[in-house]
Amino acid sequence: SSAFSKLFNYISKGNKSSEKIAMTAPVITAQKADNSESACWHVSFVMPSGSSFAHLPDPNDPQVRLRELGTEICIAKSFRGRATDELSKKITNELRAKALEANIALSDETRICRFDPPFKPGILQYNEIVIPAFI
Structure with a gap:
């Protein structure tokens, strides 16, 4: 990009x-x-x-x-594989549903954290979906 x-x-x-x-x-x-x-x-x-x-x-x-960002409290889920739009949205929706069940208020921002270079085979890539929480 x-x-x-x-x-x-x-x-x-x-x-x-x-x-x-x-x-x-x-x-x-x-x-x-x-x-x-x-x-x-x-x-x-x-x-x-x-x-x-x-x-x-x-x-x-x-x-x-x-x-410079201060310390934040977030909810997150890690996963292996390419962080495609479809997979990222699926995991985001799962996290938001779990937070709703637990009465945790979340930011409307979703972060996709990619830890590996794009040329690394998809199955080996480590990623996280992170959403800031208001606790």
Whole structure:
């Protein structure tokens, strides 16, 4: 995707310091509950352990934004295989149903966390569906 390419460029010296930043896992794609075709997807990287937000170089691309996130409570389910739209939606629906049964309020955002490169055989890929909870 073009969003992934922009982030990859950022960590590959596409920043104000021309600094190379280690690629980390997971790569996170997130979307709000608006399931329309025009709904906006966000792609995120997790910075390497030991990185200080204050010391990360500014991006060259104005569409790349750095954001420090606080601690969150989330519900999650891990799975093996390609994170296809169909499988991701199925797992998301299962998680939301379980949360409803347990009276856990959830965000309308769903995150797909991919821990493996796309060229790794699908059956070996490790992924997670993560939904922030309000507890």
